[in-house]
Each structure stands twice: as structure tokens, then as C-alpha cells.
Amino acid sequence: MRTALLQSSGRPGSVAENLKVLDEAAGRAAAAGAGLLIAPEMFLTGYAIGDDIARLAEPADGDSADAVAEISSRHGLALAYGYPERDGETVYNSAQLISADGTRLANYRKTHLFGCFERDHFTPGERSVVQAELNGLRVGILICYDVEFPENVRAHALAGTDLLVVPTAQMHPFQFVAESMIPVRAFENQMYVAYVNRVGQEGEFEFIGLSTLAGPDGVARTRAGRGEELVFADTDPAFLAAAREANPYLKDRRPGLYGSLV
Numbered sequence: 001m002r003t004a005l006l007q008s009s010g011r012p013g014s015v016a017e018n019l020k021v022l023d024e025a026a027g028r029a030a031a032a033g034a035g036l037l038i039a040p041e042m043f044l045t046g047y048a049i050g051d052d053i054a055r056l057a058e059p060a061d062g063d064s065a066d067a068v069a070e071i072s073s074r075h076g077l078a079l080a081y082g083y084p085e086r087d088g089e090t091v092y093n094s095a096q097l098i099s100a101d102g103t104r105l106a107n108y109r110k111t112h113l114f115g116c117f118e119r120d121h122f123t124p125g126e127r128s129v130v131q132a133e134l135n136g137l138r139v140g141i142l143i144c145y146d147v148e149f150p151e152n153v154r155a156h157a158l159a160g161t162d163l164l165v166v167p168t169a170q171m172h173p174f175q176f177v178a179e180s181m182i183p184v185r186a187f188e189n190q191m192y193v194a195y196v197n198r199v200g201q202e203g204e205f206e207f208i209g210l211s212t213l214a215g216p217d218g219v220a221r222t223r224a225g226r227g228e229e230l231v232f233a234d235t236d237p238a239f240l241a242a243a244r245e246a247n248p249y250l251k252d253r254r255p256g257l258y259g260s261l262v
């Protein structure tokens with residue numbers, strides 16, 4: 001499946017403008033034969049928007065989700081995007097996967113919140129492995145900081161995730177995560193990892209781009225630079241199966257020796 005990574009911060013604070021950016025990128029991705037377009041963490045509203053997070057937060061099936069579903073079905077490709085999710089009085093840092101016909105497939109609530117900014121504005125999710133089937137692949141979702149905990153990605157590997165989608169808001173000085181950690185996560189867990197970042201200065205944060213899709217051989221299939229970009233890479237189930245035969249980490253595990261890490 002051809003996968004498109006939308007490296008962009010859109011227009012922080014304007015859902016309408018961000019939906020336009022998503023719509024335009026979806027058209028380009030569909031024209032390039034992509035079956036999935038992934039947008040960054042909090043793409044729908046912006047990340048460093050302070051109290052506007054709570055003001056702009058919507059339910060997983062709210063009007064903005066309907067608008068994203070319409071974009072998916074009109075262009076005929078699946079979409080994954082980050083947004084602030086409202087559930088009653090609670091606000092989560094969430095990411096949703098919508099199918100090419102506009103069906104909501106999966107909604108994930110960020111379980112590992114980063115720093116006081118996120119802890120001041122969000123409640124952490126409590127479900128670590130969220131997946132859906134898409135075009136013959138089992139797709140899982142994590143958000144930015146989540147992927148830096150090896151336990152989270154290993155849990156996805158043990159649950160059969162083939163492609164891990166990671167909407168991200170990664171800032172300076174954490175360039176090494178995209179450059180080194182993401183390829184290692186993909187290799188040690190024998191999956192594809194698509195890590196899709198914001199760019200540019202937003203409040204106190206300098207977002208660093210470097211969006212990457214890494215394969216189960218630990219090789220980056222594509223990596224963006226530091227600016228607004230739409231990059232593409234293919235995920236291949238046959239290649240994945242062969243890689244898992246060649247690198248049987250999951251088969252060779254010895255959980256009985258891992259104590260509390262099991």
C-alpha cells in the first residue's frame with residue numbers, strides 16, 4: 001500500500017484552514033496512488049494553541065470528523081490525523097483512522113503525555129494497543145512520545161501490527177528520534193513505522209519535520225526535510241513476511257526471563 005506522509009503544521013487555531021490543507025494533500029496523495037494519508041499530531045487544530053485546545057476539541061464523531069470522512073470518501077483514500085478529542089468534560093490528545101469510504105476505523109487516545117504543556121491540557125488514554133485492518137495490513141496507532149517507549153511498540157508487535165502510524169509533534173532537540181529511533185523501532189519489532197511530524201515554530205516549540213517511514217529492515221523508505229512536504233513510501237506485506245522470517249525477534253523472545261518487563 002502506498003502511504004503518504006503530510007509533513008505540515010497547517011494553520012494553528014483554524015480547523016477550517018487545516019481541513020483545506022488536508023483536502024488538498026488528499027487530492028495529491030490519491031493522484032499518486034496512495035491508499036493512506038497520515039497527518040501529524042493535533043493537525044486538525046494546531047498543537048501549541050493553549051486554551052483553544054479545549055475550545056476546539058470535538059467528539060470522535062463530531063462535525064470535524066465528518067468533514068475528514070467526507071474528504072476520505074471524495075478522494076478514495078484512508079486518512080489518519082491528530083486532533084483534540086472531547087468526551088464530555090474530558091479532553092484527550094487523539095488520532096483517528098478513517099477508511100477510504102469514510103468509515104471511522106479506529107480512534108486512539110495518547111497514553112504517554114509529554115511535559116507540563118500536554119499534562120495541563122489533556123487526560124491520558126488508558127488503552128495502549130488500538131488497531132484496524134486496512135488494505136490487507138493490520139494498522140496500529142501511537143502518538144509521538146508513545147513511540148519512544150519500547151514497551152508500547154513491542155505490545156503492538158505482539159498484537160500483530162504491520163504498519164504503525166505515529167502522528168507526531170516532535171520538537172528540537174529530539175532529531176535523533178526520527179533519524180535513529182524510528183528505524184530501530186521498526187527493525188526490532190518487525191513492522192513498518194510511519195512517523196509524521198509538524199514543522200516550524202509554534203509557540204515555545206520548534207518542530208523539526210524529518211517525517212520518516214521505516215521498514216522492518218530498519219531502512220528509511222522515505223524521510224522528509226525540515227519544511228512542508230508530502231512524501232511517499234510503499235508498504236509490502238510480502239517483504240514484511242520475509243523480514244519476519246529473517247529476523248525472528250518475536251519468536252525468539254524469552255518472556256520468562258523478563259520479569260516485570262513481560
Ligand SMILES: NCCCCC(N)=O
Nearest residue numbers: 114144145169170174
Ligand atoms: N522526545 C520527547 C518529545 C515528545 C513530544 C510529543 N509531542 O509527544
